[in-house]
Amino acid sequence: MSDNLNTRSIGARFQQTPAKAALERLQKLFTPRNLGGLLVSLGRLGVLIGVSYAILFPLLAKIATSFMAEIDIFDKTVHWIPKHFTLDNYRNAIKYMKYPSAFVNSLALTLGLSLLQLASCTVVGYGFARFDWRGREVLFAAVLFTLVVPPQMIMIPLYLNYRYFDFFGLAKEMQLNLLGTYWPLVLMASTATGVKNGLFVYIMRQYFRGMSRDLEEAAYIDGAGVFRTFFSVMLPSAVPAMVVVFLFAFVWQWNDYFFVNIFAGNRHLLPNALAQLTGEYSRDLTVAGTEHVMRAYGSLLNNAGSLLLIAPLVTLYIVLQRYFIESVERTGLVG
Amino acid sequence: MKARLSLMIVLTVIVACASVSMAYDYDNLDFGGKTITFLYYDPNNPLDADVVAEAEELFNFKFEMQVVDWDSYTEMAMARLLSGDSDYDVWMMGHPHFVQLVSNNAVLAVDEMLPADHFDYLDPSIIERINKLKMDGKTYAFHSWIPVLNDMVFWVFNKDIFERDGLPDPYELYDKGEWTWDKVEEIALMATKDTDNDGEIDQYGIGEMRTLFTLIPNGARTVDLVDGQFVFAFNQPEALEAINLVYRWRTLLKVSQGTWDIREFLAGTRAMTGVISWQFWTLMGTELNYGVVPLPKGPNATKYVFPTDKVCMFYLPANAKEPEKLIALVNYIAPSAEWHEMTMFDQWIPWWVRDEKSAQIMMEGIENWEGEFDIMEGTLTIPLDPVFNGEKSAAAYIDEIYPQIQSQIDDLFKQ
Structure with missing residues (x-):
């Protein structure tokens, strides 16, 4: 009996034309339930493409124009692909930014500051998460408040603080001028007050709060002190959040011009070199007047310079993409 | 008769030259090796590097150009003033910066420090700008590096x-x-x-x-x-x-x-x-x-x-030490009236326009400019x-x- 059935169904299958089979498959695919899901997916795809386009458009436009000759900018028929492809913008940007030395200096500074920020924000975050002390909530609100304060607003006090540095009021008679050195940046990074450090403290605090207390309590019962518990038990478990903090710190510190210009404006670092790019280039020209570099060429040069500035970051992101996304997910920064 | 006329001309030229040098006592201008910081908002240094180098040697100072972006200029100037770092500063700034700083008493009024004939050697458009930027009858701006045409x-x-x-x-x-x-x-x-x-x-x-x-x-x-x-x-x-x-x-x-x-x-x-x-x-x-x-x-x-958008000038901070000397230095370094005229009429206008009529209209704009600008433009x-x-x-x-x-x-x- 079952043999008959199998033979019949196989025979029926063989009798179907390819068009009929395709139709059947489509019918199965477009059930009302599937159709709803498909529409949602399409909508989501549309939103993702739209958002990606909005984010990537400026970058793609910069990449396209960085390979253009000046004449291409004014050619209405040139939209994305240059008619006069050139690498001159990059050559000039590398030459006038003194890119290799600026790169090495920036890399050393950024790595150092990022590690310091990571260390300080982790300790501070742990303190906020695990210890009860008077004024904790108020101070934490102040930490969050630093995220919304524009840097210009704190520029004067910061400048004065490091112009007459008295070890945070501890040695008032010994005032040092730290401007023009890396010390203000190092001190800010070491005390969790560097670029966007409020956010990093928040991330670490949230992560530590989400960790089970059992581990800590077990360590305390085994006789470990606060530091031992922190270094041997809590830190190894907080690696995902630390990776996020380190990557964010690196990216923001790398791109920071504001603080670098105030405290170390005389140092040969990439953001300073980019800011002075057209100025350096114009010094080689002999045209009189205040506008030595034609604005159009200045924008091409700046586009190439900006891309050279972010190139290491893009490379870093491509190499560490997996860790970056995983860490962001694990720390609960995304929904 | 001819010889007498030649002598008269030579004497007139000598007297004229002497009056130029009388305006500022360049012979005794010595900053004792101090660093003089020019605070500016644009990385393109508009000052002639050769003239600056010559001035450094003649007047015994070290030139420093500190660049700060337009939006942070006021804060940086104020920070330098409050820290006392600005005593040998020269501020090159736009009128929105000036308005904010002068209302905080951060800019020095220079009426008493300008030589009587200071204005005799300035481009007329600079004099217009200086007068338009007077506050409570006091003069603060005293020179400019930008020809007025730049912002017209x-x-x-x-x-x-x-x-x-x-x-x-x-x-x-x-x-x-x-x-x-x-x-x-x-x-x-x-x-x-x-x-x-x-x-x-x-x-x-x-x-x-x-x-x-x-x-x-x-x-x-x-x-x-x-x-x-x-x-x-x-x-x-x-x-x-x-x-x-x-x-x-x-x-x-x-x-x-x-x-x-x-x-x-x-x-x-x-x-x-x-x-x-x-x-x-x-x-x-x-x-x-x-x-x-x-x-x-x-x-x-x-x-x-022919209004101008921005008005950018030289100023001194309120705590300037030896302001007379700094004004003299700026006068030496800043482009001359002839340079302003040559730059606008012989370079920019011929480069910028496509026909004679446009050039004529631009020249009229420069010649007829009477300081038409809105002090609140870019400020408020x-x-x-x-x-x-x-x-x-x-x-x-x-x-x-x-x-x-x-x-x-x-x-x-x-x-």
């Missing part, structure tokens, strides 16, 4: 569009004194069209319209000085007309559409647009066939005006979008925001 505002038109669409010649209208808002509106209406018949407007009469292009040409300004106090003046009829014109062209008639960087005009899809002179550096690199005229005059105007942000979008009438909206803006002005000038 003009109106450009695309000659090819005008020829193709048979539009009236702006040069003729200008010569007849008829280059007015009404005429420009007529032209803009004719020029705004769908050129490829796809049902969408792709050519507009005018690029982006701003009050920068309408206020001064109608005799209006943002603030009036009444009994020594700055008073918000957007409720005056001439200012309301100027604001309404922007609304009319942008929203009501839809003949104006564009962005501040005139990219649409550069792309050949706008018949006319207002430009600030530094935008000619971009225009000159294009293939566009354009002409230059003044901003069209409003019904309240009696003549064409007045959100006029509800008017421009047609949500509220200009008069009603200005009445609504008047107390708020006036209190901002009071805060700014500490009055």
Whole structure:
């Protein structure tokens, strides 16, 4: 009996034309339930493409124009692909930014500051998460408040603080001028007050709060002190959040011009070199007047310079993409 | 007789030269090896490097150019002043920075320090600028490195569009004194069209319209000085007309559409647009066939005006040590009146324009400039979008925001 059935169904299958089979498959695919899901997916795809386009458009436009000759900018028929492809913008940007030395200096500074920020924000975050002390909530609100304060607003006090540095009021008679050195940046990074450090403290605090207390309590019962518990038990478990903090710190510190210009404006670092790019280039020209570099060429040069500035970051992101996304997910920064 | 005449000429030249050097005592100018910091907002150093190097050697100082971006300039200047680092500073700044700093007593009044003949050797446009920037009758600005033409505002038109669409010649209208808002509106209406018949407007009469292009040409300004106090003046009829014109062209008639960087005009899809002179550096690199005229005059105007957008000058901080010496140094380093004239008339204008008439109009602009600029331009942000979008009438909206803006002005000038 079952043999008959199998033979019949196989025979029926063989009798179907390819068009009929395709139709059947489509019918199965477009059930009302599937159709709803498909529409949602399409909508989501549309939103993702739209958002990606909005984010990537400026970058793609910069990449396209960085390979253009000046004449291409004014050619209405040139939209994305240059008619006069050139690498001159990059050559000039590398030459006038003194890119290799600026790169090495920036890399050393950024790595150092990022590690310091990571260390300080982790300790501070742990303190906020695990210890009860008077004024904790108020101070934490102040930490969050630093995220919304524009840097210009704190520029004067910061400048004065490091112009007459008295070890945070501890040695008032010994005032040092730290401007023009890396010390203000190092001190800010070491005390969790560097670029966007409020956010990093928040991330670490949230992560530590989400960790089970059992581990800590077990360590305390085994006789470990606060530091031992922190270094041997809590830190190894907080690696995902630390990776996020380190990557964010690196990216923001790398791109920071504001603080670098105030405290170390005389140092040969990439953001300073980019800011002075057209100025350096114009010094080689002999045209009189205040506008030595034609604005159009200045924008091409700046586009190439900006891309050279972010190139290491893009490379870093491509190499560490997996860790970056995983860490962001694990720390609960995304929904 | 001839010999006597020659002797007279030689003596006259010697006396003239002597009077130049008498203005400043360069022989005794010595800074004792101090570092003099020029605080500036643009990485393109506009000062002649050779002259600076020569001055460093002659006057025994170390030149330092500290660049800070435009938006942080005021804070940096204030920070340097409060820290005491600015005692040998020279501030090269725009008028919005000056307004904020002077109201905080951060800028030095230099009336007592300027030699009697200081103004004899300055370009006339610099003297106009110095006078316009006086506060409470005191002089603060004393020199400039930028020729006035750099920030002058003009109106450009695309000659090819005008020829193709048979539009009236702006040069003729200008010569007849008829280059007015009404005429420009007529032209803009004719020029705004769908050129490829796809049902969408792709050519507009005018690029982006701003009050920068309408206020001064109608005799209006943002603030009036009444009994020594700055008073918000957007409720005056001439200012309301100027604001309404922007609304009319942008929203009501839809003949104006564009962005501040005139990219649409550069792309050949706008018949006319207002430009600030530094935008000619971009225009000159294009293939566009354009002409230059003044901003069209409003019904309240009696003549064409050529307003400037920004006014950038040299100043000294309030705690300047040896200010007389610093002024003398700046006078030595800053470009001469001859340089200003040569740069504008022999270089920029020939580079920037496409025909003689445009050059003539630009020259008229420079020669007739009487310090027309709005001290609040770039200093105070007045959100006029509800008017421009047609949500509220200009008069009603200005009445609504008047107390708020006036209190901002009071805060700014500490009055």
